[in-house]
Amino acid sequence: MKRTLLALTLVIASSLAAQAQTTLRIRGSDTLGAKLVPALAEGFKKQGGKVSFDIAAEGSSTAFTNLAAGTAEIGMSSRKVKADERTLCRSKGITINEIEVAWDMITVVVHKNNPVADLKKKQIMQIFAGDIKDWSEVGGTPGPISVYTRNTSSGTYKDFMTMAMKGREYGSNSQKMAGNEQIVSEVASNANGIGYIGYAYSGSKGIKVVSIDGASPNPAAVKSYVLARPTYLYTNGEPTGTTKEFIDFCRSPAGVAIITKAGFVLVN
Amino acid sequence: MDSSESPPRPPLRTLLVRNRKRTVLGMDPQKVIKYFFGMNASTAVIVLVLIMIFLLREGIDFLPTYRNELVTYRRAGLEFCDIIDKPLKEHQSLSSSLRQSVSGSLETLSKTARDRRDAAFLLRNLAEEKASRQRETLEQALEQTPPPAADKLDILRREQQKAAAEAATSLVYPDLFTAAEKQQLQTEFAALTPEVTDLPPFLQTLAADFTAKDREARTKFEDLVTAQEEFEEAPEGLQEVLDELKEHAQETKEKADEFHVLEINRQRLLEAAAKTKDADEKASLTEEAEASVAEEVNIEARTKELTARAGELREQLEIYVKAAEKASASLPQEAGTPAATAMLADVRAKLPVHVKEMRDAALQLDTWRSDKPVSMISVIGAFFFGSQWITNSSWQDFFGFVPLLTGSLVIALIAILIATPISVIAAIYTNQFASEREKEFIKPVIEFIQAIPSVVLGFIGISLVGNLIKDFSEVSWLQWVPGFPIQERLNMFNAGCLLAFMAVPTMFSLSEDALNNVPRAYIDASDAMGATKLQTVFRVIVPAGISGILSAILLGLGRVIGETMVVLLVAGNRIAIPDFSAGPGVIFQPAHTLTGIIAQELGEVSRGSSHWQALFMVGIVLFAISLLVNWCARAVARRFEPHKA
Numbered sequence: 001m002k003r004t005l006l007a008l009t010l011v012i013a014s015s016l017a018a019q020a021q022t023t024l025r026i027r028g029s030d031t032l033g034a035k036l037v038p039a040l041a042e043g044f045k046k047q048g049g050k051v052s053f054d055i056a057a058e059g060s061s062t063a064f065t066n067l068a069a070g071t072a073e074i075g076m077s078s079r080k081v082k083a084d085e086r087t088l089c090r091s092k093g094i095t096i097n098e099i100e101v102a103w104d105m106i107t108v109v110v111h112k113n114n115p116v117a118d119l120k121k122k123q124i125m126q127i128f129a130g131d132i133k134d135w136s137e138v139g140g141t142p143g144p145i146s147v148y149t150r151n152t153s154s155g156t157y158k159d160f161m162t163m164a165m166k167g168r169e170y171g172s173n174s175q176k177m178a179g180n181e182q183i184v185s186e187v188a189s190n191a192n193g194i195g196y197i198g199y200a201y202s203g204s205k206g207i208k209v210v211s212i213d214g215a216s217p218n219p220a221a222v223k224s225y226v227l228a229r230p231t232y233l234y235t236n237g238e239p240t241g242t243t244k245e246f247i248d249f250c251r252s253p254a255g256v257a258i259i260t261k262a263g264f265v266l267v268n
Numbered sequence: 269m270d271s272s273e274s275p276p277r278p279p280l281r282t283l284l285v286r287n288r289k290r291t292v293l294g295m296d297p298q299k300v301i302k303y304f305f306g307m308n309a310s311t312a313v314i315v316l317v318l319i320m321i322f323l324l325r326e327g328i329d330f331l332p333t334y335r336n337e338l339v340t341y342r343r344a345g346l347e348f349c350d351i352i353d354k355p356l357k358e359h360q361s362l363s364s365s366l367r368q369s370v371s372g373s374l375e376t377l378s379k380t381a382r383d384r385r386d387a388a389f390l391l392r393n394l395a396e397e398k399a400s401r402q403r404e405t406l407e408q409a410l411e412q413t414p415p416p417a418a419d420k421l422d423i424l425r426r427e428q429q430k431a432a433a434e435a436a437t438s439l440v441y442p443d444l445f446t447a448a449e450k451q452q453l454q455t456e457f458a459a460l461t462p463e464v465t466d467l468p469p470f471l472q473t474l475a476a477d478f479t480a481k482d483r484e485a486r487t488k489f490e491d492l493v494t495a496q497e498e499f500e501e502a503p504e505g506l507q508e509v510l511d512e513l514k515e516h517a518q519e520t521k522e523k524a525d526e527f528h529v530l531e532i533n534r535q536r537l538l539e540a541a542a543k544t545k546d547a548d549e550k551a552s553l554t555e556e557a558e559a560s561v562a563e564e565v566n567i568e569a570r571t572k573e574l575t576a577r578a579g580e581l582r583e584q585l586e587i588y589v590k591a592a593e594k595a596s597a598s599l600p601q602e603a604g605t606p607a608a609t610a611m612l613a614d615v616r617a618k619l620p621v622h623v624k625e626m627r628d629a630a631l632q633l634d635t636w637r638s639d640k641p642v643s644m645i646s647v648i649g650a651f652f653f654g655s656q657w658i659t660n661s662s663w664q665d666f667f668g669f670v671p672l673l674t675g676s677l678v679i680a681l682i683a684i685l686i687a688t689p690i691s692v693i694a695a696i697y698t699n700q701f702a703s704e705r706e707k708e709f710i711k712p713v714i715e716f717i718q719a720i721p722s723v724v725l726g727f728i729g730i731s732l733v734g735n736l737i738k739d740f741s742e743v744s745w746l747q748w749v750p751g752f753p754i755q756e757r758l759n760m761f762n763a764g765c766l767l768a769f770m771a772v773p774t775m776f777s778l779s780e781d782a783l784n785n786v787p788r789a790y791i792d793a794s795d796a797m798g799a800t801k802l803q804t805v806f807r808v809i810v811p812a813g814i815s816g817i818l819s820a821i822l823l824g825l826g827r828v829i830g831e832t833m834v835v836l837l838v839a840g841n842r843i844a845i846p847d848f849s850a851g852p853g854v855i856f857q858p859a860h861t862l863t864g865i866i867a868q869e870l871g872e873v874s875r876g877s878s879h880w881q882a883l884f885m886v887g888i889v890l891f892a893i894s895l896l897v898n899w900c901a902r903a904v905a906r907r908f909e910p911h912k913a
Contacts, residue, residue: 058871065874084529088874090556091536093544112393115386131360136371141386146755151841151868152660167662172671172844175758175858176868189735189757208393 024242025054027066028076029155030179031104031198032231033057036262037076043258044249051242057179059153061085063234068092073243075234078104078155089236099233099247102264105199105217106160106227109184109207111191116140118211121226124164127194130171135192147174148183148195160196163227196227200263219265231264323891327884334667334878335647341664343567343638344521345574349514351632352581355625356510359503359592362615362622366496366599369611373492373604377485381478384444388453388474391439395457398435402428407462425461433458491600492612498598502591506584513574513581518663520574523565533557571638578633585630589623651885657843657860659869659879667882669889671845675760675859676829678846679839682764682855683828687771688821694772695779695817700805711780718773726837729766734758734838737765741856751853758840761855766838767828775824782816783809815905822901826894832863839864862890 026037034057041053056062063075064085070092081096089096108124110116116138119127126132128147136142149170150157161167177183180197187193188206199217202209209216215225222228239247249255256266295303341347375382396403406424409416436457441450449470456468467475486493537557541550596619603609654668698710734757741752786809794804810817840858843865848854866883873879 061873062871065871084533084874087533087536090553091533091540093540093549113390115382115389117389126360131364132367133361133364134368136375137364137367139371142368142372142375144755153869153871158660158662161662169658169661169663172656173842175756176841176843176860178868185730186758189738190755192755 023052023054024074024246025072026074026076027056027072028063029060029078030057031078031156032076034180035200036259036264039258039262040250040255043254044246047249047254049245060155061153064089067094067234067236077234078229078231079159081234094236097235097237100230101233101250102231102259103222103228103267104231104264105222105225106156106196107199107202107217108196108210108212109187109202110194110210111187112206112208113191114140114208116210118214121164121213124212125166125168128165128170128174129168130173143192146190146193147171148177148186148193149174151176151178159229222265222267323884323888327881327888330881330885331644331647333881334651335642335644337878338642338647340521340524342642343571344524345517345571345638346521346664348574348636349510349517351629351636352510352585355629356503358622362618363500365611365615366499369603369608370492370496372608373489374482374485376604377488378478378481381481385474385478387442387444388471391453392457392471395432395435395439395460398438399428399431402431403462428461432460489604491598492603495595495599499592499595502595503588506588509581509584513577516574520565520567520570524567527564581633582630585626589626592619593623655845665879671843672860672862672865672886674845675839676861678859679760679763679767679835679861680825680828682761683767683771684821684825686765686768687775687824691772691775692779692817695776695783696805696810699780699783700809714776715773717769722770722831722833725766725770726834729762729834729838733765734762737762750851751856754856756840756858758838759856759858760839763835763839766834767831770831771824771828774827775820778820778823779817782813782820785816786812815907819901819905822897822904826897830863830894832867835861836864836867862886
């Protein structure tokens with residue numbers, strides 16, 4: 001029984017692999033997958049790449065589960081692969097290959113009418129950990145703070161925890177949102193809201209970027225911004241065929257232009 | 269036609285079955301057909317059993333896995349650190365009150381200056397935003413290398429200035445400013461250009477005014493400010509030691525975990541090597557498996573290092589407690605506003621409790637043992653009565669079920685409270701009072717609601733209902749409603765409204781059926797007694813159909829508890845037990861639910877991990893609740909069933 005099942009999956013997988021020449025399945029991080037990678041895919045197609053894209057962005061962890069299951073050619077991740085994810089893929093016969101795409105800056109945002117324009121790093125930690133509960137504690141208009149975070153499958157969720165909160169737990173008053181867009185729309189509709197998003201979203205309507213210790217996220221000075229981090233694409237082994245063409249496109253001047261326009265930064 | 273004369277043709281069945289005495293697998297065809305029908309009916313039962321087995325198989329291992337995790341949590345000394353860390357959290361909450369009290373007091377002097385400053389800066393941002401298109405064009409032109417021709421730049425500059433001037437006149441200047449000041453602001457905003465980065469003079473004055481007022485306020489409330497700062501800094505020494513210990517404990521745990529993970533990895537790789545047929549691949553996998561070996565860490569020894577510092581911890585704790593008490597004693601009796609004074613009193617009242625908790629914690633340090641066994645009952649308790657659901661944590665994952673359960677129950681309750689009157693009254697009307705034409709209209713319309721996909725409802729909840737509730741809550745004559753004005757547009761009430769909408773068709777149809785099933789004789793008897801229509805409906809028909817109505821409500825409840833998409837999108841996803849001290853206003857708080865957590869987290873966890881199993885446990889409980897509700901519905905229907913006339 002097991003054998004027939006296995007054979008069946010193999011047949012399906014191989015037929016899918018044959019199809020993969022025309023379809024690139026990309027799974028993983030919402031930070032990359034919501035704007036940047038679709039824009040790159042669009043650019044790649046315009047440039048004459050004969051391929052259709054199937055992109056789903058539900059958090060970095062899904063990049064590796066999909067790669068391991070063979071249901072994706074490329075995984076997007078806003079964090080490095082964990083050791084156990086690497087071996088999980090390895091045990092399924094998949095060797096993970098890492099490609100750094102661009103740097104992203106996690107941007108802390110508040111409602112556009114909020115008078116608070118700058119926060120100290122410690123205050124940000126205290127706000128997201130639930131120690132600071134009211135805007136009056138950081139010099140704002142009195143009112144209880146509503147904290148919006150990404151959900152637990154997000155690479156940004158964990159990155160923010162290590163980079164901004166010294167590994168502390170999010171406060172129990174935090175609300176877990178599915179993606180950057182949801183955080184933007186909630187912060188924009190709540191005068192007492194605060195949240196964090198990828199830099200690419202920082203121009204959205206109704207929100208205001210808060211500088212941290214006086215430093216605003218700025219593409220010209222990525223590495224000096226405390227919440228900057230690299231983002232990655234992962235493939236099975238060295239990329240070949242269409243996958244390789246697509247990755248090469250990301251490195252080409254046209255690709256770099258798209259990356260910069262999407263609010264990401266290239267660091268050499 | 270001659271068919272009337274000729275003998276009737278034998279029915280098809282007789283032709284097929286009776287006349288040919290064939291047997292299939294030793295059974296006659298009638299039996300085969302019977303079994304075929306029976307099989308179809310039993311498929312549902314079999315699938316249900318399979319689902320149960322699957323859920324149990326994935327979920328049942330949760331308890332031992334979670335127990336292992338809790339054992340590591342204890343053995344590696346994380347629990348030891350939490351003994352102090354947990355009560356120390358109260359310090360943050362007291363600090364928060366003090367900070368609010370300070371800022372409330374300072375505001376008495378500096379509020380006007382701050383409001384003026386904030387309003388002016390807000391206006392400036394608005395002005396810039398309104399002229400943003402021209403502004404950005406000019407900015408881009410200025411950044412270009414080589415710079416564009418001077419006359420071109422001039423055109424851009426003129427356009428930008430025109431836009432800025434228009435924006436400045438279109439703004440509404442609040443009455444915080446005098447007419448002259450308004451005029452000055454307008455002039456300054458009209459002159460805003462991207463080429464000057466310095467603040468316009470009046471804005472600078474406003475900012476300086478605020479700084480001066482703030483300083484003045486700080487001198488006036490010096491006692492309070494100093495006491496607050498002292499209190500805030502009190503635990504620094506303790507925190508430092510605790511952080512070191514926590515780091516140590518975490519390292520122990522990580523090393524233990526690493527050993528465990530590497531061991532599993534090795535097994536996995538070896539398994540994969542055994543399966544593969546390619547010799548090279550096999551060799552490489554085996555090699556990797558051999559490389560995946562870690563040294564086992566001596567947890568006991570590392571934890572001893574931790575407990576050895578208990579004395580130091582106690583010492584620091586005593587220093588903290590003394591400092592906190594001193595700071596609290598030097599708090600002034602009066603703050604700037606009644607609210608701020610109340611907060612000070614609150615802090616003073618809570619501090620002794622906190623101090624006692626801290627000292628109790630210090631005593632616990634002695635009795636704590638890293639090798640105390642974790643009993644299965646305590647694991648079950650930790651799951652079913654745990655108040656924390658923390659996953660993907662860098663410290664320790666906790667799977668406590670209560671916050672999710674309360675979220676689900678409160679939302680279901682709201683939905684049922686809204687849906688019951690609507691659907692039951694609609695059913696009574698349709699069944700008893702409506703004309704035939706009305707019936708033909710109402711029934712399909714209500715039943716059509718069921719056809720709306722729940723994800724569509726979820727979007728309506730986000731984009732429409734949420735904003736409606738929020739706008740409504742800001743209406744001034746409605747402020748007596750508890751919880752108004754609301755802050756979160758995604759909340760339990762919003763989800764409850766949408767779920768009520770979804771439950772109405774089920775409850776309406778079933779209630780209507782129940783009323784239909786009331787024996788005609790009851791109604792005739794009532795009419796014969798000379799009862800009016802209303803009397804018949806409320807004294808005879810509804811009581812007779814009450815069992816059906818109750819079971820309709822219960823089935824509606826089952827539908828509401830199991831609904832996922834709407835609550836995931838709309839309930840606000842805050843994993844905390846709702847704060848019931850807010851009274852009925854609690855319904856406007858966000859919450860997370862049993863179904864929502866499965867949908868949100870199952871996609872990302874690795875198969876077989878404790879998190880995965882925990883989600884399956886949640887699934888099992890959800891399944892059990894649904895079964896229970898359905899069983900209740902059936903029991904109710906049977907218990908009160910009217911005797912058919």
